[in-house]
Amino acid sequence: MDELKRAKHRALYLLERCDRTEQELRTKLSRNYDPEIVDEAVRYVKQYGYIDDRRYAVNYLKSRCQVKSRRQVEQELLYKKGISRDVLEEACQETEPQDESLLIRRWMEKKHYSPEEATQEEQRRLYLFLMRRGFRSEDILKELRCRDE
Known part of the structure; x- marks a missing residue:
């Protein structure tokens, strides 16, 4: 006891x-x-309500989606934090979708990516880097094309 x-x-x-x-x-x-x-x-x-995985997931999504892709944050919750899929789906419905274009542009600035001066190889490297960070292909391509114009 x-x-x-x-x-x-x-x-x-x-x-x-x-x-x-x-x-x-x-x-x-x-x-x-x-x-x-x-x-x-x-x-x-x-x-006593001191532990609530749904509340934790909602707060985690809100705070981390400002610096990471939504997919990457969801993977962290599932595999590192041990949140169940059902709880994650509920939390995703509670939080508003994040515009990931801004995050992609931040990464482009951080990596000193200049679309006017970038070679095909540099563009490919940045694209693969952002894919590994969990961003969707169409979002990455949209930002890379916007910068090319």
């Missing part, structure tokens, strides 16, 4: 520092506690 109390306090301490997903909290707690105790501690913080 003493160990359960410590696990609950640890969970609260971890959530006090920053918001976490259920999977992140479970991972942190499982380093020091048995699975049954971790389950009980997670159930405890959930009952």
